[in-house]
Amino acid sequence: MPLPAPARSEQKAEAANGTPFTRLLSRPEDADEPAGKPFKHLKYCVRCCIPQTQEGVVFDELGVCQACQSAEQKIHIDWTARERALRRILDEAKAKAGSNYDCIIPISGGKDSTFQLYVLTQIYGMKPLAVTFSHNWFSETGWYNLMNSLEQFNVDHIMFTPNRKLVNKLARHSIFGIGDACWHCHAGVGSFPLQVAVRFNIPLLIWGESIAESSGRASYLNPVRKFDREYFTKVSAKLRPDQMVRRAEEYGADWAVTEKDLEPFNVPSAEDCERVGVFGIHLGDYLFWDDERQTEFVRDNFGWRETQVEGSFKRYKSAECVMPGVHDLACYLKRGYGRSTFHASVDVRAGLLSRDEAFELIREHDAVRPEGLDHYLKITGLTEAEFFAALEKQRRPELQGKVIPIYEKKAPNEERLVPYPQQVIERMRAKDVA
C-alpha cells in the first residue's frame, strides 16, 4: 500500500531514523497531535483507553470493552463463596497428594509470585513445588525477587533455563514469526510447568491473576477451570515449536534452530495430562485481586522490590525482565498501543485515574524508544531499520499509512538492561583484571 506523501518534519525524521513510517522525536511536546487519544481515527473503549486494535477486543453496544465489564462484575461477586470454593479445591488436592507436593506454583519473580507463595504456604498451608521457566532475560531486581521469594517461604524450586545462543536466535526469529521478541518465553511458561506436573505427578497448577483481569478472553462469571494445555500457544506463543524450526540452508548455520533445540518448548501429550489429571486455577478467580495493594503488601512485608520498567509508568509489572520495553514497542508499532495503555486502563477501571489523565500517561510512555532495544539488536544481529520494517509489515490495517511517532527516552534506565547472569560474569571477570 503506497504511503501518503510525508510532511516536512517526517522527511527529516526519515533521514535520521532510516524508516519511512515512524518519527524519532526528542520530546512528546514535539508531537503535532494535541493531547487526548493517541490515534484520533481509532475507536477506543468509552470507559478506558483500550483501542479497537487490541487482539480479541469486543465492545458491547455502548462501546464498553470486555475488561471494563469484568471490572464491574468483580465488584458484585460473592468473594466469600469464591474463597470457600478455593479452600475445597486446595483441601482436596492436599488429601490426594499424600507425601507428594500439593500443587505447582509457576513463578517468574514478579510480585504475583511472592503473593501466590505467601497465600498458598502461609494461609492455606500448602506444600508447593515452585516452577520457573527462565526467559534468561532476568533483570538484577527480578533475580533478587525470585531468590528472595524462595527464601521467605522455604519453597522447593525447579527452574529451566534455555541456553543463551538459542534465546538469541529465537528472539530474532520471533519478531518475524509472531511480531514480538518473546516467543521462547510465551511458549516456555506454558510448557515447562506442565512438563513438571506430568513428570512429578502433581495435578494442580496455581497461577495468579485471573484471565478476566489481564485480557478480554474470560470473565469472572465463567472462570477458566476447564484445562487447556495449549492455552499459551493460542494466546501468546501463536506458533507451535515445530513452526519455529529454521533450517541452516535457508537461515545460515548461525541462526538455524532444530527440532531438538525446541523440544523443551513442547507441551506434554493430552494422554499424559489426562493420566495425571492436570488442571489449573487462577487465584484471582477466587480471591479479590488488587495489584496495587498486593504490591504494597509484598514490598512492605517480604522485601519485594520494584524497579523502572520500560514502556510503562508502573514499576511492578514485568520488573523481572530486561526486555519488556521491546515487547511493548512491537505491540505499539503493530497495533498503536503499548503496555502503558493497558496499565492506565486498569487504573481507570479502579478509579485511580481519569480517562484524560490516562491518555496523557499513555502518550508519555507508549511511544518511547526503549533502551532494551539496543540489547535486542545486539543479540539478534538485526539493524534498527530491519526491526522497524519487520513490524511495519505486521501493522494492523487501521494503522496502514499512518505516522506512528517514536520519542527518545529522556534519561538512562535505572538498572542495566543486560541479563543478570551476564552482569555477574562481567563483574567477576572485572575483579580479575583489577
Ligand SMILES: [Zn+2]
Ligand atoms: Zn474498557
